[in-house]
Amino acid sequence: MTCTKVTLRKKAITKGRHSLYLDYYPAIRNPGTMKMTRREVLGIYIFQVPKNSIEAEYNKEILQKAEGIRAIRVQSLINEEFNFLDKHKQKANFLDFFYDIVLEKDQKWLMVYTHFSNFVNGKCKFEDVTIDLCRKFRAYLLNVKKLNHTEFKISKNSAASYFSTFRALLKIAYRDKFIPENINDFLEKIDNEDTKKEYLTLEELKKLANTPCKIPVLKSASIFACLTGLRISDVLKLDWSEIVLASDDGYCMRIRTEKTETETTLPISEEALELCGTPGLGRVFKGLDRYMVYIPLKKWVADAGITKNITFHCFRHTFATLQIAAGTDIYTVSKMLTHKNVSTTQIYADLVSFKKRESANRISLK
Known part of the structure; x- marks a missing residue:
């Protein structure tokens, strides 16, 4: 098993600056695009040739910060390489992760996101996503009111569809190693109930x-x-x-x-x-x-x-x-x-x- 090496590098750009980036070898998979990449641009810069003590001190502080980011990336890669729990991912915002996926999906995903956000009162980290929380959300969906017509409960079939979408989200989170286990293995789906489909002769x-x-x-x-x-x-x-x-x-x-x-x-x-x-x-x-x-x-x-x-x-x-x-x-x-x-x-x-x-x-x- 080979661990990826992470090196802090710099590249000359305009206005006498260096752009800092991390070089990964071998390449790693970008969790956002799912494509293999060697480079992560940090979006921070230093002076190529400091003109005074202030610029020199600035360079020193920025390089220390960049080195800190590199150390965090190394820790994350080691955790994933040896299947350890990544504490930084666990502290990340689950709702932000959810919403980023919603932007690539359809209206139903947005409905599920809104219901879940209401359920957790707008606050949820990955470490909060437990089997118990997901089971409670399942029960919540079976009794929650519609978002647009609050005088009516959502139908059982809508609850089943929403929970199925939520389980698809959990699968993505587990695949991307944001949660340590496949929670779906411990969750019961919501069964659809037969409904009469009305139509015109x-x-x-x-x-x-x-x-x-x-x-x-x-x-x-x-x-x-x-x-x-x-x-x-x-x-x-x-x-x-x-x-x-x-x-x-x-x-x-x-x-x-x-x-x-x-x-x-x-x-x-x-x-x-x-x-x-x-x-x-x-x-x-x-x-x-x-x-x-x-x-x-x-x-x-x-x-x-x-x-x-x-x-x-x-x-x-x-x-x-x-x-x-x-x-x-x-x-x-x-x-x-x-x-x-x-x-x-x-x-x-x-x-x-x-x-x-x-x-x-x-x-x-x-």
């Missing part, structure tokens, strides 16, 4: 499409979602620049989904394109706002004589079930929904199978 969709809505853009966007399967977040930010002519002379959407951050190209039917209105610049559904998908949407659905508990997300379920019922294979539907795994799409196939069985049982000679 073709007859109900036609009825809704023929029902006047006091907010025209809400109606257009909703029917568009039924014909494309897009989430509300993606419908809201859909831009005319993302709707382009495809090679088969039809049109398609080149989008990056907000939830999964998946870049994809999706075909768009002529009927769905008509709902977008006259091509222009900026957002396609100008004037559409999230508040519309609550009370205004429920009012419109009720006016159509539909008694199901329909939310905007149900239009995504509608797209999936109608596609499968029409004979579209599950792999294609999965791609249209930008699901990462076909197994996620399987539930819609199960819904359609149930409806087929229900239909078959209606014909009986008994």
Whole structure:
């Protein structure tokens, strides 16, 4: 086993200064970029030729500080080399580490970060991240209120999804040797509970499409979602620049989904394109706002004589079930929904199978 050697070096730069840096041999992996590197620039400087005693004293103090940083790096490398606990990492801010990862992830990670920050009252070091703390956070998620609607608890399925994300964070922290053990080995996941996925039948969709809505853009966007399967977040930010002519002379959407951050190209039917209105610049559904998908949407659905508990997300379920019922294979539907795994799409196939069985049982000679 070979320990990395750390040497303090200097490089001449402008204004008669030397820039100080650490030279690692062999190279080490940068924990931020995960790339191998030989050099760490310290961002501190000394005078190449001190002009007086003040500059000479300055150089002496800065070199002592740089040597202190080098000693800390050597200690950290030895701890990692021999699998010892790095005390400096243990004292580091876990919430800062969490937030740095959030910046590279999606909205759900930010939600989990906010809940955890609230749970620990905004203070948490790596040494505080214990099995007991993580188990208490699990219990916290099962009872915590929503961030935006504090009168309601988050659903069990949301708690399960949030805790799964938190466990993914723990895995990263363990991989990067910020925590000494794989805490996930001692944590129980939160099981999802089966929920009824509401959707519109073709007859109900036609009825809704023929029902006047006091907010025209809400109606257009909703029917568009039924014909494309897009989430509300993606419908809201859909831009005319993302709707382009495809090679088969039809049109398609080149989008990056907000939830999964998946870049994809999706075909768009002529009927769905008509709902977008006259091509222009900026957002396609100008004037559409999230508040519309609550009370205004429920009012419109009720006016159509539909008694199901329909939310905007149900239009995504509608797209999936109608596609499968029409004979579209599950792999294609999965791609249209930008699901990462076909197994996620399987539930819609199960819904359609149930409806087929229900239909078959209606014909009986008994």
